[in-house]
Amino acid sequence: MTATNKEPYQQAYYPPKPTRLTCFMRKFLPWQLFRFGVINLKMIRLMRNSHH
Amino acid sequence: MATQGGKKQIVILGAGISGHTAARYLVRGRRKTRTPYEVVVISPNAKWNWVPSNIWVGVGQMNEDQVTFELAPLYKRIGVPFHQAKALSIHPEGSAEDPSPHVVVEYTSADKAGQTARIPYDYLINSTGPKLNFGATEGLGPDHGHTVSVCTASHALEANHKLQATIEAMRRGEDKTIVIGTGHGTCTCQGAAFEYIYNVEHVLRDAGVRDKARLVWISNEYELGDFGMGGVHIERGGYITNGKVFAESLMVERGIEWITRAAVNKVEAGKIHYELLDGTKNELGFDFAMLIPPFAGVGLKAFDKAGEDITAKIFAPSGFMKVDADYTPRPYAEWSAKDWPSTYQNPSYGNLFAVGIAFAPPHLISKPMSSPNGTPINPAPPRTGMPSAAMAIAVTSSILEMLDGAPAPTRHASMAKMGAACVASTGRNMFTGSAATMTVFPVVPDYEKYPMYGRDLSLTFGEIGLAGHWMKAMLHYTFIYQAKMRPGWSLLPD
Numbered sequence: 415m416t417a418t419n420k421e422p423y424q425q426a427y428y429p430p431k432p433t434r435l436t437c438f439m440r441k442f443l444p445w446q447l448f449r450f451g452v453i454n455l456k457m458i459r460l461m462r463n464s465h466h
Numbered sequence: 467m468a469t470q471g472g473k474k475q476i477v478i479l480g481a482g483i484s485g486h487t488a489a490r491y492l493v494r495g496r497r498k499t500r501t502p503y504e505v506v507v508i509s510p511n512a513k514w515n516w517v518p519s520n521i522w523v524g525v526g527q528m529n530e531d532q533v534t535f536e537l538a539p540l541y542k543r544i545g546v547p548f549h550q551a552k553a554l555s556i557h558p559e560g561s562a563e564d565p566s567p568h569v570v571v572e573y574t575s576a577d578k579a580g581q582t583a584r585i586p587y588d589y590l591i592n593s594t595g596p597k598l599n600f601g602a603t604e605g606l607g608p609d610h611g612h613t614v615s616v617c618t619a620s621h622a623l624e625a626n627h628k629l630q631a632t633i634e635a636m637r638r639g640e641d642k643t644i645v646i647g648t649g650h651g652t653c654t655c656q657g658a659a660f661e662y663i664y665n666v667e668h669v670l671r672d673a674g675v676r677d678k679a680r681l682v683w684i685s686n687e688y689e690l691g692d693f694g695m696g697g698v699h700i701e702r703g704g705y706i707t708n709g710k711v712f713a714e715s716l717m718v719e720r721g722i723e724w725i726t727r728a729a730v731n732k733v734e735a736g737k738i739h740y741e742l743l744d745g746t747k748n749e750l751g752f753d754f755a756m757l758i759p760p761f762a763g764v765g766l767k768a769f770d771k772a773g774e775d776i777t778a779k780i781f782a783p784s785g786f787m788k789v790d791a792d793y794t795p796r797p798y799a800e801w802s803a804k805d806w807p808s809t810y811q812n813p814s815y816g817n818l819f820a821v822g823i824a825f826a827p828p829h830l831i832s833k834p835m836s837s838p839n840g841t842p843i844n845p846a847p848p849r850t851g852m853p854s855a856a857m858a859i860a861v862t863s864s865i866l867e868m869l870d871g872a873p874a875p876t877r878h879a880s881m882a883k884m885g886a887a888c889v890a891s892t893g894r895n896m897f898t899g900s901a902a903t904m905t906v907f908p909v910v911p912d913y914e915k916y917p918m919y920g921r922d923l924s925l926t927f928g929e930i931g932l933a934g935h936w937m938k939a940m941l942h943y944t945f946i947y948q949a950k951m952r953p954g955w956s957l958l959p960d
Contacts, residue, residue, distance in 0.1 A: 425718075425724065426717075426718045426721075429711060429714035429715045429718045430711060431715060431718055432719060439931070440900060440930060440931040440932060441900075441931070441932050443897075443932075446931055446932040446933040449931055449933040450933035450936050450937065453903055453929070453937055454937070456905060456927060458959075459925065460885040460887060460905050460907055460925050461885070461959055463885060463925060464852075464856060464885045464907070
């Protein structure tokens, strides 16, 4: 379903697609280890704000 | 009251995420109250199930034993009487046979199947979860229909068997259409189907047959990424963007088509019939379909002391229990975060509580919609996962303080004041897998506090990557460890 815009308009033509760099970073271990830490911190903050 | 041997009795209906969380916290609270009490758990299921990981059972990457465990040995170890039975009726004023408030149950265990019993209570926590209402759509579901489900571990196991057969056919060169989504116009739990479609896509790629499959998402959401919460806005790349953009991006990236604003109204062998919000009626052929059913209450009845049916007093027409929400019917523009319950206490009987999916929400979170034919096509509000555990903890804390004399519930856990995290797996592998991680705060938008988007954008975020998969895997092992009440379980966050 790769949209090229040569064919009639397609659903897949409009949404953003990740660049090669974005795809690479999603699997790049050092960056993902850092993001893992960030996500954990964000979730802890979320839980703290949820407790009344 | 139902005091047994000098001890008050707290009965929990259901041993899912919210019910079992309530049991754990009540067991932990035994040392904290002046009033001795006993905890009794009633569940028709012999096993506890970490439902979020059923997705991985449904694609053959986990087996049933990895997502379930037997409840009876655990409850025996912690001194909690466990009845493998389904509740039939609640008698909050007692009855002619028994003056104490009680529930009537019917056993489902092999040794007592069909026998009934009265179980008295001083406090009752209704955490039955939902009835999987496959019957709402003709031809839906694994038992009497043509689609599979991942709502229970055994359903997921069956889904995987059919998926593997479909993959084998593709290996032989056949082209197949796989449809995943919601099986009714009022379903909730889109997240489970969302995860499943990505895991199926991941498995198809691993099997080398992705080019043989047409993958189609179908759901009752107005736009992708609604998830029954009206969607979310997040800050990303210098913009405030709707989650729809990222949900569509994920679909495009993986070559998945989507149909939204759809109410599936009938399923035949190989053919799904659905109506769109514009009123048009359509058909979609399929070889393999996993469609989530709508949820309903489990069908509990209630009777007063004279034996009069008071079900409508205690339960909403949907079968979910009324709690301290504001159920006054109002137009959408007048809905408020304040309508949502915070103590989960039944307004008619102060010793009755309902948590998780079992409580009746005051209204939708997504905007109500219906087709020109009058068919409602809008997701129901989600009440699973993190919010259901938070409700259970609040209710157990309130009950413990009420046991010691507090006149009313003391703890609050409104979904309009709590956040939720959703980690949607998009492929299980420690190095090549990924997941979409999403948090929202609060779950129910509060447009008085956050006028533009209803949510705190500093606590509402989403991202896609391998770290999300690690998070999902960590949650799987952490929550099962915690549910088994292994050493140090109470130090782990819920």
